[in-house]
Amino acid sequence: MPDAVSKNGLTHFLHQHVSDVWMRFLLAIAGLVLAFAAALFSTVSRESGDMWATFILASAALLLAAIVGLTTVPYLARRVAVARVREAIDYDVTRVGIIYILTAIVIGIAALNTGNNLLYIVVAAMLASIMVSGYASAIVLRQLELDVRLPEHVFAGRQVFGRIILRNRRRWLPSFSVSVIPPKKRRATKVWRWEQTTFAFPSTRRLWFSLPDRSLRRFDSGPVLPGIFEGSVYFSYVPPQSEHSADLTLRFDRRGRHQQDSFGLSTRFPFSFLTKTRRVPLGREVIVYPSVEPTDEFFEVLPLITGEFETFVRGRGYDLYRIREYMPEDSARHVDWKATAKSGSPKVREFTREDERKVRIVFDNPNPGAVTSDTYEKAVALAASLTWHFTSEHAETSFAAQNYGGAPDLYQFLAYLAVIEPKPGKSVIDDLGPSDDYNIVLTTRPRGTMPTRLWSCSYFVFIEDRR
DSSP, X not given: OHHHHHHHHHHHHHHXXXXXXXXXXXXXXXXXXXXXXXXXXXXXXXXXXXXXXXHHHHHHHHXXXXXXXXXXXXXXXHHHHHHHGGGOEEEEEOHHHHHHHHHXXXXXXXXXXXXXXXXXXXXXXXXXXXXXXXXXXXXXXXXXXXXXXXXXXXXXXXXXXXXXXXXXXXXXXXXXXXXXXXOOOOOOOEEEEEEEEEEEESSSSSOSEEXXXXXXXXXXXXXXXXXXXXXXXXXXXXXXXXXXXXXXXXXXXXXXXXXXXXXXXXXXXXXXXXXXXXXXXXXXXXXEEOOOSOOHHHHHHHHHXXXXXXXXXXTTOOSEEEEEEOOXXXXXXXXXXXXXXXXXXXXXEEESOTTOOEEEXXXXXXXXXXXXXXXXXXXXXXXXXXXXXXXXXXXXXXXXXXXXXXXXXXXXXXXXXXXXXXXXXOOGGGGOOOOSSEEEEEEOSOGGGSOGGGGGGEEEEEOOOOO
């Protein structure tokens, strides 16, 4: 019963939508007929010498044509564009095609000068081959479906593998020599937008009156996001009613959001005169995490953090767990002097609750201009590396940062670091609440401005430019 209701609702929606389109089309035809009649009668009135009738009829014709052009034509054009966007094809003449066309032109000029019928036949055959090439390449690209599968987690600097799947939906005809290519790179453009303003008269300090107004201005459409892949993937032969797949090697050098709105299916089949590319609207987006590979900064701070963290964890217990040999990273306050005197070698006490390894990584996002872009990127990479390290060590890891309200999930925090940029705002350190976790704080604040309540259970990594 629900299926029948949904089908009836869909049928009613389509019927109403089609009726609306036909109604607009008929109204547009009627408006254009009236405009044509008014223009025709204005011509008759002008020849008879009635200037007022000519002016009124001509103005009415222009007004009707303008109303049709502004209301009905864009409405119908949008629906035609939606239907044809999947068949949008670009044409590029190849070097072979240019040489071939020039040769045909030379032979055609020779045929006109000499009147030789054989040359006319040669020119006709050459022009016919161009038409056959265009028709055959169009058939090759029709009814092809494209699917691009990308990995879920992508890290900067690491190679990952995706997959491109090409399906041929035709029942009888195969496809030959098809390449999957990225779309042409777009540049940042400007768009026209209405902006609310105020109309004041006169435009001096002492105003007589002011009215709300709107002005049309050009704004940047926004930054163009980098694409997902470059190059091409070639399919030599795709049989009818089948699919072929190819692995795609991807590598992203920088973190961030990579987006691609469409792909291209290109072919030069059969004579390579034209490169015909069919645009396929297929949106894909990849969030590239920061690199988690160990860096120089990582190797510099990790031993210090590990030593203090282990000391903090072991010192939280109250019951003696065991007495063991002294290690270089152990604190001197845990040395058992009696056991040391008896055995002749340094011994330390180890307390219970050592398995509660809780770490909180705090990234204090700096204001714009606080550090250079290179230093900022190194800080983001260090935060990602520390996050990856302690999560791999099975520590219970949580995170804190400006405008980060996500759960203590590794990939969610890495996605936050992937798109983060310096922003003005309050320091996240001032909002840190009490916690039993060991805090690893990455900040650009001066060393003497840290809250004293954090020093006993925190390690600070100060982000600053090294000159």
